[in-house]
Amino acid sequence: MPDALATAVTNTNPNSCVNVQTDRLCKPWQVSPAGVAFTEAWEQFRAHLYDNDGAGGGGNTTIGFGHFVHTGPISGATSEALFLNGITVAQAHELMRHDLTDPQRIVNQRIHIPLYQYEYDALVDFVYNLRHHNQGLLNLVNTGHYDRVPAKFMEYTLAGGAHPSGLVKRRRAEANLFRDGNYDASH
Template identity: 80%
Template sequence: MSDALATAVTNTNPNSCVTVQTARLCKPWHVSQQGIDFVADWEAFRAHLYDNDGAGGGGNTTIGFGHLVHMGPISGAASEAPFHAGVTIAQARQLLLQDLRDPEHIVNKKIHVPLFQYEYDALVDFVYNLRHHNDALLNLVNSGHYDRVPAKFMEYTWASGAQPSGLVKRRRSEGNLFRDGNYDSSH
């Protein structure tokens, strides 16, 4: 049986006590290995610097599993120097683990309701991919309307005025993960 989420005294009988239980987890949360793999699968490994964001135009300088080197296209900036020879998969995974700390912190800070591990992992992937302008989805989670969250993911499918099919698939996959615990990251 799950640990008690809370206890409360009812107003109908002052001598009664109700214990509320849930299988959802309470804080602090940490992304699971399945969650890390889910993010890595969506980001796809790139051994060398790239700046194509997938929406048809130039993006930000990136390497590995979506590690942001700097904003804007490849320019020869000093921040690119450590990556000129590229990275191995192991190095890229280490960068990913470091990069997931901020999204984990954001979700832990902004979410105030219990979550299943897979719900948390879906939110971490979402925040990793969309660092800003994610408050509406996180606020919906906090409202306790867990059933509405998968559809809300689909409101975040636009990039640079276009609706890239890869982004639509990723949001659908995040919604499925949040709803069903299905870690399917197939493109």
């Protein structure tokens, strides 16, 4: 049974009106500073280009807090030119805020029920990390079965045919954030 947004007692008058309130937020949502910090903690700052992106072993060229530069290893591609001298932490924060725009749009478009800020932040981190194949989790959220969502996060731990411990820890942290509002991203 989905969480009740509210309960009310009305009279038998069919024209009566009931005002319902919830602590969950309605749209438009925006990721909180704590949500940004949560995602940045999982991505870890790197001032210079790198192409070993960890769990999936995808080897894409990246910089800052996981900012995607281009597919594949560092190659001298034109898209790398802007980052040849590296970036500062402040520049990496700005790139992250920009990179979270699309995941926020996706969550805002696909979720049709109210969320607490921490539930939204957990979903944004999830979509940021898993841009595709996230429909099952987002569909479950829309059923209103908030209590089932944390377990669903754990179904998304496969990368490169394995279940890397870092990815398992991230999904567990997202689940805890969604369930409890615990922004702990230690790993």
